[in-house]
Amino acid sequence: MPDVIERFRNGDPDAVQAVYHQYSGAVFTVARSIVHDRELAADVVQQTFVKAWRAASTFEGQRELAPWLYSIARRTAIDAVRAEMKPTRAGHEPETDAAVAPVSFERTWEKFEVRSAIDALPADEREVVRLGHLLGYTHEQIAEQMGVPVGTVKSRSARAHKRLAAALAHLNAANRPTGDDVVQAEGS
């Protein structure tokens, strides 16, 4: 990853693309959970990666990229909500339908981490988890939907949950960090 960061900093399209592929889903999740508007969330994703690229020279390669990107995404999303609520030169009233309820730092960080873990799953395991959790399907329904035996669904589900548990162990109740921990991890 340090090599990718170095190339990202230099504007190498392949490195930018690699970072985008790895983190765009998690950044989009954070943006959506704060701005509650899909189009505005896409705008936040774009601004996040452009800001990250601009600031890449200040990023120390040995640090974790994820908390740094998360921090930029969260700030950008909050700024976007504030901008939507601010009257413009044309004099319009502040938007009344923009989300104003603050989402906690820990909550959005957990979403970022869970989304990253989901995106790291093999596609077939990811789909089993999606159907089971998002749509509430039983193993039998998932098997029918995916056209595979129930046993295959069960084994994919078990593997997926084992991977997720390992990837997210640091977020378990006993190990859950505070917002300060994450801020320090960002190297700010």
Added chain:
Amino acid sequence: MTDELDPVLAALLADDDLWDEPPAALEQSVLAAIASEAAPASAPIDQLAERRRRRQLSVPWWLAAAAACALVVAGVLLVTGRGDGDPERAAGLVVELSPTDVFPEASGTADVAATAAGLRIVLDTDGLPAAGPDHFYEAWITDGTVRVSAGSFHLNGASAPIELWAGVDRPTFRTLTVTLEPIDGVAESSGQVVLRGTFAELDD
């Protein structure tokens, strides 16, 4: 199924935010925005943006001539005052449109007027490249939650005032956005906003 997962994290897996994918065209947009900033430092230039730039520069002679004729006709109509007495046309207002990181050099104005037939928008852009053969631009009127299309255009010929219509003129619909859309048959916005402006309540 979730025995190994922390219950709080397992509950998060049912959250729609965790599964929604960014618009497919967003990746190209991010790469283009970064490449356009990196270009002065001799970093690689985005090929798509470069192709668009070349297309924009190479306007066919006949199209340029047609545009010139259209400008003359428009000028004559303006001088003779056509439209001044049009009972269907309400007094409009001019909205300044701001760029996003997609095309930071772009700008524009929109002359917005509420008429008996709907919201009439005359869009004048500057610095917005041709959409190319695989994309188009779409204008939207939104209240921040609901989005109504105001029509599409491509700028593949030249940049000229574009007349658009939206069938909604509710007081809460005060934001005008222009997005870059892939030609993929999906009616939903791609989310790639290239211009954005907000206007005050219109007089009826």
